[in-house]
Amino acid sequence: MSPSGALAYLDRHRARFLDELKEFVRFPTVSAQPRHGADLQRCASWLAAHLRGIGLHHVRVVNTKGHPLVYAESRPEPGKQTVLIYGHYDVQPPDPLHEWRSPPFEPVVSSGNLYGRGACDDKGQMFAHVKAIEAHLSEQRTLPVNVKCLFEGEEEIGSPNLAPFLRENRHALKAAVAVMSDMPMLGPGRPAITYSMRGGLSLELNVTGPDRDLHSGIFGGAVHNPLQALCEMIAKLHGPDGRVAIPGFYDRVRSWAPDERRYMAQTGPGDEKILKDAGAIRGWGESQYSLYERTTVRPALTVNGITGGYQGPGGKGVIPARAVAKLSVRLAPDQDPHEIERLFRLYVDRITPPAVRCKVRAAQAAKPALVSRQLPALRAAALAYQKGFGVPPVFLRSGGTIPVVNTFQELLGIPTVLMGFALPDDRMHAPNEKFHLSNFYNGIATSIWFLTATGTGPMPARGETEAQTVECQECSA
């Protein structure tokens, strides 16, 4: 059954859909920055009103200890599959602000792209599903499947209040499968379904030395400098071969059979493509793996930021009293974030120079996630892409972390279909983030088809799903 009515509706309403997305992007919903709390609240109310407006039911802004969730569902129809549509309306901090060519929260269209923080990650991608629901409902007053929409405001800070909500509402949230769009395709016109994500672990190193900032003339040479000590410690986190030097770090990293590596080499981006997307001259890291492998099936430890000493114009002759580094680890299957945190702490204790003290703080732990490429819902997604973009998708691994995929599996027992509509150069998390508008419209069409195909195709039973999502059948263990 072709959803021709819904697709025609999409074609007639493109301009309005774009205007609405711009309205959505204008909310500065930076979840990491407490001063934006009210903006998240306002955005959640706007989104709830919007979902009510397109005909969804039981729309609620769910307050949490942090930023609110927005929930909505279609009027339940017996005998139809239920799809949980997940997205997030919070965004990354726009820093560094001066590198934006237009203000991050004043979306502008240029050369077929919508520029703005969140245009792509994740407001634009989640909005594609919202508009697909609208298109179905407006044309037929019904949907091919039952949908439950769950949009959170804390994804960029590790979803601290999502799991408690899922735990309390696991029966109300019962569904056969979850779907979300928060990741890149392989390139323009090259759709991809993500079947593997890395886990994540955020860490902070806080190094202190003398009890106040010191004059570097008067004390330089006699007192260890916490900022220098921090650099020495960070330098010891990797070996000269680019491997993480923490003992035991790779112990649980799964090695993959030649078949799977061959599949990855055939379907994934090549080294040149990744370097071009990164704007980098050359690769770095574990030389025995392709860059695609290094960013997906191999773990990575990244220094995300350092704060220490004088950062203003000119110079300042100071030995700073403290220095802080923000780090993140991307975990490959089967690393466990809590074990890695333990190994990290042990190693940091060992490499902390005796003249300074170092405190480690950990946050945002998420296990890696894998979905079987044989899952029927993934086949429905492949068909939808074929219809929405005109080409069949490839199956991709992503190096990013979407903790909810793991959370859905553990708390709701369902797999998640990861249908990315972003492009690799959309600058998610960076200045001048953008969303390619033809991907927005094709994404809506793809979601329209996905709901249709899921409503007609065979869906797995619950037990079957669970088994399939914890094992990747192509993979050696």
Next chain:
Amino acid sequence: MSPSGALAYLDRHRARFLDELKEFVRFPTVSAQPRHGADLQRCASWLAAHLRGIGLHHVRVVNTKGHPLVYAESRPEPGKQTVLIYGHYDVQPPDPLHEWRSPPFEPVVSSGNLYGRGACDDKGQMFAHVKAIEAHLSEQRTLPVNVKCLFEGEEEIGSPNLAPFLRENRHALKAAVAVMSDMPMLGPGRPAITYSMRGGLSLELNVTGPDRDLHSGIFGGAVHNPLQALCEMIAKLHGPDGRVAIPGFYDRVRSWAPDERRYMAQTGPGDEKILKDAGAIRGWGESQYSLYERTTVRPALTVNGITGGYQGPGGKGVIPARAVAKLSVRLAPDQDPHEIERLFRLYVDRITPPAVRCKVRAAQAAKPALVSRQLPALRAAALAYQKGFGVPPVFLRSGGTIPVVNTFQELLGIPTVLMGFALPDDRMHAPNEKFHLSNFYNGIATSIWFLTATGTGPMPARGETEAQTVECQECSA
């Protein structure tokens, strides 16, 4: 001849002198920060008016390419020695602001100290000489010596416009000796005359990698991180023994005869004292030298600040496109800043990881300075301290850098008497800078005595001075 009238005048006017110093400190004269340009201009005008008010002549605000100089002199009297009094009215940036217990430019008195940025470095110390001149002039309408006052507004940024001014005005600035107060004593009630300063060289490392900030999930593990690369480079600037690892760095560092090291051990602060002043648990650096030696006759390389990546609250999964470190080198005799810059650049080229680029910027170069302890003006200073503080001073080396000492020697051919009135814990360059008020008043008395003793005692001939200041007679070469 005792300056009893001037000393009595000081006693009667203490409260007013303090009020005037607070007025002086209120100007936020941060020379490193362009937005404070007008504040420096206003402060210079205030200072000029003040110098006119106490009876000095030829008072001028001298505009430069940067912040203005303030010049004034006494009516020249034939047959009297001429003393050049130098100081600076600019201050260090007050960062980090949140660590101040009271606002840096709203001076407050607490427990016998004046708190505020510049209270000690150098407004309070230079103002002691201004008030000494006032005391002499008010009581006797004349001074024991001719004075020329030169107060600059760019000391904290390396005095870029002082040398051109000195060169153009070397005849007008003719003097037998210069005096300045911008350094610590050994402790409360323990005055010191500084006869040795380290040189200085400011450096900046600017590391760049990918052409924009990258998502650390999508690219982490495949692209070198400029912030990590910067840490790796900084870690290589020192060996595990705390010595600077730049080849050739120590080649010109003078070694000192056992006599001089014994003199330093007898007169200088012990390790415990230095650690207490620093608020540090233990020492660090070249273990074969005392901490006093490490901070004075040995060079030091300090990381003053690092900027890179995300520094806001929470986390941000980013590989930053660039990272910057501000460094400073304190040079020991006979290191040359330009040679050290050259060696630094060579070494940085060698240790820059291949996947990133690094640019070095250098600024603020100053040679180390030495004054003979036998110089008659130093003996006059010793007498003045004995009278002003009631105890004889010790002769100290300082680890700090006062480039003008070297500049005065090279351009005017005169030595500089370094009479510190600060305390080691006055937090020069750090939050909560303070000036001990009894040091302010004793400093004024000491300056009154210094002018008197210099006016009556024997002064060296010009040629003799020059020879004495370039050789330290107790030292092996």
